[in-house]
Amino acid sequence: MPDAPHEILHDALVRAASAAAGAPVPRVEITPPARPEHGDLATPVALGLAKVAKRPPRQIADEVVAALRGDPAVAELVDGAEVAGPGFINLRMSPAWYARIVSGVVAAGAGHGRGGAQRPEAVLVEFVSVNPTGPPHVGHARQAALGDSIARILAFAGHRVTREYYVNDYGRQMELFGESVAARYAQLLGEDARVPEDGYRGDYVSDVAAILHVEVGERYAGRAGRLDADGRGFFARRGGELMLDAIFAELEAFRVHFDVVSHETPLHVSGDVERRLDELTAAGHTYVDEGALWFRSSAFGDEKDRVLRRANGVTTYLAADVAYHLDKAERMGDRMIDILGADHHGYIGRLKAVLAASDHDPDRLEVLIVQLVSLLEDGEARRMSKRAGTLVTLGELVRDIGVDAARFFLVERSSDTTMDLDIGLAREQSQENPVYYVQYAHARCCALQRKAAEAGVDVAASVATPGDVGGDERALVARLAEWPAVAAEAAARRAPHRVVAYLKDLSREFHAFYHRSQVVDAPPAERAFRLGIVAATRAVIGTGLDLIAVEAPERM
RNA sequence: GCGCCCGUAGCUCAGCCGGAUAGAGCGGCGGACUUCUAAUCCGCGGGUCGCAGGUUCGAAUCCUGCCGGGCGCGCCA
Incomplete structure (x- = not known):
């Protein structure tokens, strides 16, 4: 324009x-x-x-x-x-300035603030990626809410976004999970079997075992405790599939979808992992020490060198990540964003080293570290352990406080601040949650438009220039005009909490405006101007809430 | 010991690529529903921006050092 x-x-x-x-x-x-x-x-x-x-x-x-x-x-x-x-x-x-700002926002509608990226990129956002050995917990919920919101915000800014989930369905943890499921399966058949010492003990393991029982009946009866390779493979593989289905079901309910799901196993089976290790070796970036194959990552900025293949011949987790990240780097356009929990921050150096050693620009990879969520129950710390099954899952959180409140709450704070979440408090205060404050402002806009329509006023009429513009209106319109800058900044900084803070500010100013200004019963010029403000506010709140996947209700 | 993150009102946190008298929510106190939705609004009180230096017209913001808290620092994933 x-x-x-x-x-x-x-x-x-x-x-x-x-x-x-x-x-x-x-x-x-x-x-x-x-x-x-x-x-x-x-x-x-x-x-x-x-x-x-x-x-x-x-x-x-x-x-x-x-x-x-x-x-x-x-x-x-x-x-x-x-x-x-x-x-x-x-x-x-002047009033003319305000009228023009408002009519500009109304004309743009949901497109107001869209396309703010200075240089649109193809961005691959990888997040959650929880192993299929158990359900996502509250920390993953934060990563899911952040990752999905960042993806939405980047897309709104004009980037081409791909959401990806990487499944670690290979290795010792999957075997342990398979053995744990097998033990529960055997118990269902009345056999004397025990979950391995360091196995998985959550109730969900029994749930998976019960489904397997339905699927295969008593095919593995009498030998679940001492399975051959085929049997172990079955319980790990099929158990993992069922677990993954459950994980994606919970994520879908949390309004998180993925465009691409990558599995670790094919990277090993196809020989990709070995090929990548050979390439690193051919380029002189590895060496052998005490029988293990080491990656000279310290030559590329990492704190120290890392083992790729142990002395016993088994490749490490990093070896698979070499293959995975190089695959991503080659198939994707401009930028990769990995969203990881704070307990994985030590991974940044080695992942960037992987790219650098393979002649990729390490700056193409951004690792966003999400600080941990500490769970409290009525003021007391609640310790979580996946294997002991004492964690609070994403699903439980959603059932407790609802998707809207959970998503709003989890992206309300900057990702690099640790967060205390008191479940009891979140439950009790659900009526006080700021998400309702924002949603209520949206619902009020809708109510005003309904009222105006009932009164026979043309809601879609062009914005008029009022005789004067009040203080509440000036503040509110200035805020509406600020939205494109906020959206662009939130995208550039990968910071959804800026959207949330903005929505709270905007809602506060709208509520104040609402209380001090008549809309439907105002003189024609003021009425047309204020209906424009209402339409603009509705559009911007709707857009902002959509960027964090929170519903914008028309009535409350 | 080393690395990353945090330290701002009683509590939870915004603000941090330098700008005017540092903000919000919650909690506390006092008000506003015959009037477009009171899940709302208005008012009051509340601060050595962890501490100490430095950079400059100007620092919560940038730099250095220290203190306190969280998370890492495996031939685990």
Whole structure:
């Protein structure tokens, strides 16, 4: 939109600042001031220019203001401009400015703020990736909420996003899981069998065993305790499949879908892992020490070297990750984002080293570390252990407080802050949860539109210029205008919590506006203006909630 | 010991690629429903931005050191 009011203002300020500085000024920062008495918009441009021009900031500001006042392009938009403090330029905007901002947002609707990425990329986001040996717990719930929200925010910004889940369905942990399932299966048949010492003991293991019992009847009767390779393989493989089905079912209920599911096993079976190790060796990035094959990752910034194949010939977890990440690097476009729990942060160095050693730019890989969720139950720490089966699962959390509250809560805080989640409190305070505050604002917008329609007012009529614009309206419209910057920033920083913070701010300003301004019964010009504000607010809240996969109800 | 994250109001946290008098929610106290949804609003109280230096017109924000908390530091995954 070439005549977008912000651009007109910005260009005018650039002209004025360039004239005052006597040199081209490429761009000018325009922000809403912290205090309303400082006007509607402000710019510190003179402060920055003072350094280069070697003149007092206030003097420069005076010249900028004079130039701005004489600029016909902004005469209709700016009601007043003055210099304040150390050299800030404070602007008071006109009703026409506000009407144009609002009508711009209304016209854009759900597209307002879309496409803010400076350089669109193909991005592969890998997240959750929990082993199919048990259900996702609360920590995974945070990663799921964050990963999915980041994917949505990146897509909104204009990136081409792929969501991927990597299944570690290979190795010792899967064998243990298979043995655990086999033991429960045997117990179902009345046989004397025990779950291995370091096996999995959660109730879900029995659930899997029960399904297997239905599927295969008594085929493995009498030998579940001492299975041959075929039998062990069956319980691990089929048990893992069922577990994975359950995991994806819980994630779907949590509104998280994946475009690609990659498995570890094929990487081994196809020889991919061995081939990658050979390539690293051929390139001189490995060595043998005490019978083990080492990756010289410290040559690529890692803290120390890592074992790829143990002395006993078995490859490590990292070996599979070499194959997996190189595969991703080759099949994907521009960027890979791995979302990992804080207990995996030591992995960053070696993963980047894998890429660097294979002539990939390690900066293509971003590892986002999500700090842990500590669970409390009525103020007391609740220890979790997957093997003991004492964890709180994503499914239990959702059943407890609902998808909307859980998703909102889990992305409300920055991913690099540890989070205390008191289950008892979350349950009791569900009515106090800020998610309802935001949803209520959306529902109120819808109610106003219904009311207006009932009164015979054309809700879709064009936005009119009001005689005057009140303080609540100025704050609210400024907030609506800020949305594209917030959405772009949230994408660039992979920070969904910025969307949440924005939605809470926007909702607060809307509620205040609602209480102090009549909409349906206002005079025609004000009514059309305010209905525009309502439509714009509804659209932006709806968009923002969608980016964190929280519903935007029309009634509450 | 080394690495990453955190330390801001009683509690939970925003703000952090430098800008005006540091914000919100919750909790506390006091108000507002004959009027478009009170899951709401308005008002009051609440701070050595962990500590100490440094950088500069200006630091919660950048740099250094220290203190406190979390998580890592396997031929586990």
